[in-house]
Amino acid sequence: RQSARDAAAEAKTLDELKDAIEKFEGCALKKSASNTVFGTGNPEAKLVLVGEAPGAEEDRQGLPFVGPSGKLLDAMLRSIGLSREEVYITNILPWRPPGNRQPTTAETAVCEPFVRRHIELIAPKVVICLGGSSAKALMEEDRGITRLRGTWKELIFADGAKADLTAMFHPAYLLRTPEQKRLAWRDLRATAQKLS
Ligand code: URA
Helix, strand or coil: CCCHHHHHHHCCCHHHHHHHHHHCCCCCHHHHCCCCCCEEECCCCCEEEEECCCCHHHHHHCCCCCCHHHHHHHHHHHCCCCCCCCCEEEECCCCCCHHHCCCCHHHHHHHHHHHHHHHHHHCCCEEEEECHHHHHHHHCCCCCHHHHCCCEEEEECCCCCEEEEEEECCHHHHHHCHHHHHHHHHHHHHHHHHHC
């Protein structure tokens, strides 16, 4: 069985990568999911957002952030003058964990080469991790999202290209904890500055 690393490296286009993920048999979450949720948006975007994993609605439609958190995500993007069509949106995991439980670090680790290749093929200027699962994986940190949000790192790809990498609160968390929106909006403004 081919590893995610090898399958990801072989994919030369987004279509090939989507195909490789749909054929990948190394992640148990795939068995209980209805759809593979790849990504959506502008394949030449300057900004890529990486969430956690599909929820119920995303699993049904096969598209990321089409449920309640997606509505808030659209408002977050609008606050810095961007639309969903201008950016690119994906998740650290392409399959919904049963009952929307949080994915384990082992589960995210298995699929991580796919998301790294996914971002590399788009070659954006800035990457935002939405929430702790994606921040811990891509920022290679053990600290939680409360510590990681608002901090910046460099994301360095296998081909040597680089992007500015940051994290902010996940929209689903902001829906439950609206008093944290102030910090999220501050992080969005910092992102807009990096993009300008
Ligand atoms: N939450 C996520 O992290 N991703 C989605 O696509 C939907 C909800």
